[in-house]
Amino acid sequence: xxxxxxxxxxxxxxxxxxxxxxxxxxxxxxxxxxxxxxxxxxxxxxxxxxxxxxxxxxxxxxxxxxxxxxxxxxxxxxxxxxxxxxxxxxxxxxxxxxxxxxxxxxxxxxxxxxxxxxxxxxxxxxxxxxxxxxxxxxxxxxxxxxxxxxxxxxxxxxxxxxxxxxxxxxxxxxxxxxxxxxxxxxxxxxxxxxxxxxxxxxxxxxxxxxxxxxxxxxxxxxxxxxxxxxxxxxxxxxxxxxxxxxxxxxxx
Amino acid sequence: xxxxxxxxxxxxxxxxxxxxxxxxxxxxxxxxxxxxxxxxxxxxxxxxxxxxxxxxxxxxxxxxxxxxxxxxxxxxxxxxxxxxxxxxxxxxxxxxxxxxxxxxxxxxxxxxxxxxxxxxxxxxxxxxxxxxxxxxxxxxxxxxxxxxxxxxxxxxxxxxxxxxxxxxxxxxxxxxxxxxxxxxxxxxxxxxxxxxxxxxxxxxxxxxxxxxxxxxxxxxxxxxxxxxxxxxxxxxxxxxxxxxxxxxxxxxxxxxxxxxxxxxxxxxxxxxxxxxxxxxxxxxxxxxxxxxxxxxxxxxxxxxxxxxxxxxxxxxxxxxxxxxxxxxxxxxx
Numbered sequence: 001x002x003x004x005x006x007x008x009x010x011x012x013x014x015x016x017x018x019x020x021x022x023x024x025x026x027x028x029x030x031x032x033x034x035x036x037x038x039x040x041x042x043x044x045x046x047x048x049x050x051x052x053x054x055x056x057x058x059x060x061x062x063x064x065x066x067x068x069x070x071x072x073x074x075x076x077x078x079x080x081x082x083x084x085x086x087x088x089x090x091x092x093x094x095x096x097x098x099x100x101x102x103x104x105x106x107x108x109x110x111x112x113x114x115x116x117x118x119x120x121x122x123x124x125x126x127x128x129x130x131x132x133x134x135x136x137x138x139x140x141x142x143x144x145x146x147x148x149x150x151x152x153x154x155x156x157x158x159x160x161x162x163x164x165x166x167x168x169x170x171x172x173x174x175x176x177x178x179x180x181x182x183x184x185x186x187x188x189x190x191x192x193x194x195x196x197x198x199x200x201x202x203x204x205x206x207x208x209x210x211x212x213x214x215x216x217x218x219x220x221x222x223x224x225x226x227x228x229x230x231x232x233x234x235x236x237x238x239x240x241x242x243x244x245x246x247x248x249x250x251x252x
Numbered sequence: 253x254x255x256x257x258x259x260x261x262x263x264x265x266x267x268x269x270x271x272x273x274x275x276x277x278x279x280x281x282x283x284x285x286x287x288x289x290x291x292x293x294x295x296x297x298x299x300x301x302x303x304x305x306x307x308x309x310x311x312x313x314x315x316x317x318x319x320x321x322x323x324x325x326x327x328x329x330x331x332x333x334x335x336x337x338x339x340x341x342x343x344x345x346x347x348x349x350x351x352x353x354x355x356x357x358x359x360x361x362x363x364x365x366x367x368x369x370x371x372x373x374x375x376x377x378x379x380x381x382x383x384x385x386x387x388x389x390x391x392x393x394x395x396x397x398x399x400x401x402x403x404x405x406x407x408x409x410x411x412x413x414x415x416x417x418x419x420x421x422x423x424x425x426x427x428x429x430x431x432x433x434x435x436x437x438x439x440x441x442x443x444x445x446x447x448x449x450x451x452x453x454x455x456x457x458x459x460x461x462x463x464x465x466x467x468x469x470x471x472x473x474x475x476x477x478x479x480x481x482x483x484x485x486x487x488x489x490x491x492x493x494x495x496x497x498x499x500x501x502x503x504x505x506x507x508x509x510x511x512x513x514x515x516x517x518x519x520x521x522x523x524x525x526x527x528x529x530x531x532x533x534x535x536x537x538x539x540x541x542x543x544x545x546x547x548x549x550x551x552x553x554x555x556x557x558x559x560x561x562x563x564x565x566x567x568x569x570x571x572x573x574x575x576x577x578x579x580x581x582x583x584x585x
Contacts, residue, residue, distance in 0.1 A: 046550045047555065052304045056278035058296060061388035067358070067430035071445035077458060078447075085479045146427055175427025 001032060001061045002054050004072075007089055008032045008063040009231030013040055015111055016104050022057035023048065035226040035234040051075035061105055065089075066128070078088065087110060087229035091156045092123065115233070122236050126243055129250040135164040136246040137189040138221075142211055147178045153231060154192075161242035162250075163192075171241065180208040188214045190246060197224040221245040257529045258319075262540040265313075266296070267378055272309040273301065289480045308453055312552050313545040314519075315511035318458040318503040323518025324537055325500040328412070329446025329493060330400050330471040333526070335386050337504040337518035338498075340403065341386045341410025346508035348414040349382020350375045351435050355421040375438070376509040379581035381384035383505030386410050387498075403497070411508040441565030443552055454510035461522030465540055468495060469534035514565045517544050520572040527579050529584050547572070555576045 001020050003012045006027035021043050027033040028040040028124065046053050051072045054062055063077055066087035076083060084105045088094040096116050109168050125171025138158060138192065140148040148154035149172030155195055158165040167176075173237050193199055203209045214220070223245075227238035246249050275284060279299050287293030288301040319337050326335040337343060353374045393406050401515040418439070425431040471492050474482040479489050507514070521544045523538055 048444070048558075050277065050556075052300055052556075053277040055296060055300060055304075064428075069434065069445060070375075071447060074372050074447060075304060075445055078303055079296065145469065170317075241281075 001063065002046070002057050002059040003028075003063045004049055004054060004068055005063070005065040007029075007065055007231040008039060008086060008098070008233060009034065010230075011095075011099060011102055012037075012063055013043070013231060014100065014115060015106075016106050018042075020106060023054075029224065032228055033229070035216050035224070035230060035237065049176060053168050063102060063105075067202055082117060090151055090153055092119075092160065092235070095119070095231070095233065095235065119233060119236055123239070126160065126193070126239055130162040130243060130247060131246050135162055137166050137187055137188065138163045138246070139183070139188045139190075139214075140168045141191045141193050141203060142177065143206070144195075144197075145171045145178050145180070145206075147172065147183075148175050149173050151236065154230065155236065156243055157228075157238050160239040162247050163190075165241065174218055178208065183208050184211055187213065189223055190219045191215055192221045192223060192228075192242065193224040194228050196225070223239070257525075257535070257539055258542070261539055261546065263552075265546040265549070266544045269298060269309055270310060271315070271553060272549045273305050275553060276300065276305055281284075307334060307446045307448050307451050307551070308443050309549065310451045311443045312549045313512050314318070314451070314455040314546030315507045315514060316460045316517055316546065317462055317541040318454070318507035318543035318544075319514060319517040320463050320521040320540040321537060322500045322503040323544075324505070324522040324533065324540045324549075325468075325472075325496050325503075326518070327522055328475060328533060329474055329496045330404065331478075331498065334519075338411070338505075338513075338515070339499065340397075340407035340506040341388045341414055341502060342390070342501045343508045343513055344411045344414035344418070345386025346379040346383035347439060347513050348417045348584055349385075350509075350512070351380040351418045351421045352382070353378040354435050354438060355425045355431060358425055358428050358434065359375050369431055371575070373449055373453075376450060379509040379512075380453070380505060382414070383501075383508055386414065387501040387505055390497060390501055391494075394494050410554035437563060438512045439565075440563035441512035441568075442555065442563050443511050443548070444555065446510065450510045454506050457506045458503055461499050461506070464495075465499050465537055468492070468499075469532070469537050472496070472537075498534050511548075512565065514548065515566055516565075516568045516572040517547055520576050521547055523576060524579055528584075532563070553569060 001012060001016060002023045003009045003025055006025050007025040009028045012024065013094060023044045023046055024040055024048045027047060029037060031037045034040060039111050054076060059081055061082045061084065064073060064083055066085060073083060073085065086101065088097065088154055099112045099116055103109045103178050104143050140154045147167045150168040151173055152175060155165050155168055166188050170186060190211065193203065198224050199222055203220065209215050221242065223238060223241055227234055227241055280297055280300065284293060284297050285301060288297040295357060322337040324339060325509050326339055327333050329335065335517060389410060390403065390406065393403055422432060422435055425435060471487045474487050475489065475492060483489050522536060522540050525539045525543055529539060547568065550573060552564050552568055554562055555562045
């Protein structure tokens with residue numbers, strides 16, 4: 001089996017027997033996208049992700065995403081390769097659904113159910129810790145001046161980490177440019193961003209964030225980049241990471 | 253000299269075709285390739301050769317020949333060596349069509365991958381629609397007898413208009429990184445993952461366009477003497493201009509539809525060949541078609557092995573720019 005996208009690498013590695021994995025996406029080697037590069041480094045990886053690049057591993061099954069180039073998928077189908085094309089990545093329910101689909105394609109549905117039970121256990125334990133705590137009002141910020149509203153992985157992160165996404169509350173859907181005047185009137189307790197060298201100072205120099213009270217008072221949480229954008233099971237680490245930062249009292 | 257030039261370029265093209273069929277992600281040996289070529293041996297090897305590498309090669313030939321021929325034609329039409337296929341806004345129109353489909357599909361459904369064959373054909377067909385829209389506008393102006401300066405300004409306007417539309421859609425898609433990535437990749441040109449449908453869309457039309465251009469070499473030579481001189485030597489200048497514009501824009505439209513925006517080929521190849529073999533269009537046209545095809549195939553080779561998105565349009569410019577400067581330094585115009 002070959003995973004063509006970074007969104008399916010982690011899931012395939014967790015669900016398959018190691019001998020079933022022919023190759024993972026080229027981003028499986030990139031710590032900017034993959035939370036646990038070391039764990040995936042033992043598998044071969046694609047170079048370019050084109051149909052020929054995939055076919056050189058002679059896969060029976062390829063995991064791809066709705067945003068994979070349609071020509072690639074057509075050529076793979078014509079080469080009689082079975083495809084599993086995942087199209088939803090935003091929520092925890094999407095993760096469970098993807099795991100079930102991949103588990104079924106691998107002939108390992110019981111492994112998928114076992115993993116889902118483990119993940120549900122972790123989510124329940126986190127919910128228990130956060131029960132009764134007032135959600136912290138957060139806003140996703142970054143050097144690329146976009147914020148994440150409803151229907152994004154960041155919204156799902158907020159939903160499970162005791163946070164209220166102010167952008168969603170203000171009617172933003174998907175990833176949109178941060179409205180640089182309106183945002184100054186939004187009541188934001190904490191800004192959330194990707195971890196990066198000197199990130200705090202860079203944001204402090206950047207309008208409109210430099211004018212926001214939350215940043216001036218140092219209320220900024222930095223989450224490792226691959227966790228912020230995680231669509232696989234690493235999103236559970238992201239939930240716990242953000243929850244710890246927002247509600248340290250629950251983890252004492 | 254004419255025969256020698258043709259032979260040299262023919263050999264370069266033949267070598268490029270062979271390399272394009274032999275080199276790829278899969279390390280197929282000579283015997284495996286030969287077996288696959290004969291329709292024998294491993295089924296996957298046959299698929300790689302016949303359904304992946306051959307369509308890619310043919311699309312590369314079509315794109316290169318079409319853009320180079322279009323470049324020669326535009327330069328003859330405007331009597332200016334700086335003219336290129338994108339000058340009249342046809343490439344920009346094609347780009348807007350393709351980007352509109354990519355953006356709409358990405359924003360509404362998350363991607364074209366779920367659309368099956370219709371999904372992947374939507375992009376080249378939309379590019380053709382956009383390019384022909386631009387072509388229609390140019391042709392309407394040409395029919396009304398607009399002179400080169402008028403057409404040139406119209407091209408500036410169309411390029412600005414379509415470019416603004418493309419930029420707007422790109423900005424609209426910026427929040428969906430996978431969609432904006434697809435758009436950027438398309439805008440940088442490329443012939444990877446091409447299918448027989450792409451060949452069917454691009455190759456026959458480009459072939460016909462090139463064949464129709466060949467007899468126009470002599471009138472193009474006469475046009476280079478200036479309109480009055482060409483007219484006095486029996487050339488129907490108005491008709492010739494209309495033919496040149498029609499063929500050039502159609503060639504550009506089809507090449508853009510199947511290869512994306514591949515810059516520099518239409519400017520570089522005619523220039524180099526003019527410097528090397530002289531300005532006679534009877535010779536320059538066929539040589540440019542062969543040279544353009546070879547250039548695109550050779551520039552496509554590194555994109556097969558460099559991870560992270562080295563694109564055809566980037567390679568053509570990276571190689572072509574310095575090479576053209578070197579040639580110009582050796583042979584100042």
